Amino acid sequence: MTAIESPITRRQLQGVAEEQSPPPVDKTKLTPRQRLLRIVGYTLLVIAAAGLLLPFFWMVMSSLKSANEVFSVPIKWFPETFVWSNYVDIWTQSNMLTWIRNTLVLAVVVTFLQVLTGSFAAYGFAKMRFPGRDVLFLVYIGTIAVPWQSYMIPQFILLSNFKVSNTLWAIILIQAFGAFGVFLMKQYYETIPEELSEAARLDGLSEYAIWRRIMLPLSIPALASLTLLTFVSTWNDYLGPLIYLRNPDLWTIQLGLKSFVSNLYDTNYALLFAGLTISIIPIAIIFLLGQRFFIEGIATSGMKG
Structure with a gap:
């Protein structure tokens, strides 16, 4: 029971x-x-x-107001009549197509070289062992703290002696290599397990092959972050082109739009704002397409695995 x-x-x-x-x-x-x-x-x-x-x-x-309505008092946030012809006039009254072409060439080339050299150098600092590696990395990263204005004149003299001043090559050479990209990529590479690199070396892969076939595919978020930051910085750069590009046919969009401002009282600010609006469209598109990778890359680059 x-x-x-x-x-x-x-x-x-x-x-x-x-x-x-x-x-x-x-x-x-x-x-x-x-x-x-x-x-x-x-x-x-x-x-x-x-x-x-x-x-x-x-x-x-x-950009959709008339020239006299831009700085009217009191401020009018919306135009009384939308002047869409400003976007037509900015193309017909300026060399906008050339400015955009020059800016796009510089932004694409500089971004490609920054990502290439930054990711490759970061792999050496993160995954390879050689004497003086840490000291060399600290010295290289320390250049971030040096303002460009402190060595701007010697750099200009050097590039002038190399006969590349007043060419697009001057901007490419001074911006194609940067310590920030190396720092960002190194921090991300250190989150990737070392066992992957060791296994690849045992399989006979060279260091270049490990970087190209393993590290790059695994670091898409960091690459996207570096690409976005470099592209935006180069696209918006004003001081570099102002110093090196004296030929109007080489002007970027920033220099071209500055030519609209002759003085405070003789400037069509409606056209100027139309050009500025056009100039931010590529940046907005690129950021919207890559914001997910950008956020992920920034969030994980400071984590060590």
């Missing part, structure tokens, strides 16, 4: 224990204080985003 009743008794005891146990706590449910803090946080983020986007909104709206 005991052998028959014991299973029933155990089930009954288990049922009683389940009835007496407290219900599970819903961890996703927020307390009133947490809900209030979240609402305040979202509100602050919306205000900050609006403050950042306000200048862009003003620029786009000003």
Whole structure:
């Protein structure tokens, strides 16, 4: 009788224990204080985003105004009549196509060389062992702290002696190699397990093959981040082209748009804002396409595996 009743008794005891146990706590449910803090946080983020986007909104709206309406008092955020012809006039009254072509050539070439040299040098610092590696890396990274203005004149004299001043090659040479790209890629490479490199060496792969066939495919987020940062920096660069590019046929879009500003009272700012709006379209497209990789690359480059 005991052998028959014991299973029933155990089930009954288990049922009683389940009835007496407290219900599970819903961890996703927020307390009133947490809900209030979240609402305040979202509100602050919306205000900050609006403050950042306000200048862009003003620029786009000003590009659709008449010349006399841009700086009217009181401020008119929206044009009374949308002057779409500003976007036609900026192409017909300026050498916009040449400016965009020169800027695009510089941005693409510099970005390609920055990614190539930065990722290759970073592999050597992250995965190879040689005497003085850490000291050399610190010295190389230390160049980030040196302002360009401190060696701008000697650099200009050097490039002038090499007969590349007033050519696009001058901008390419001064921007194609950067310590920031090496630092960013090295930090990401260190999150990749060393066992992959060791296994590849045992299989007979050279260091170049390991970098090309293993490291590069695994570091797409960091490569995308470096590509985006370099492209935007080169596209928006003004001081470098101002110093080296004196021929109007070599001007970038930044120098070309600056030529619209002769003085404060004799400038068609509506056309100028139309050109500025056109200049940010490539940057906006590239950022929208690569923002997921950009965020992932920045978030993981500071983590060591």
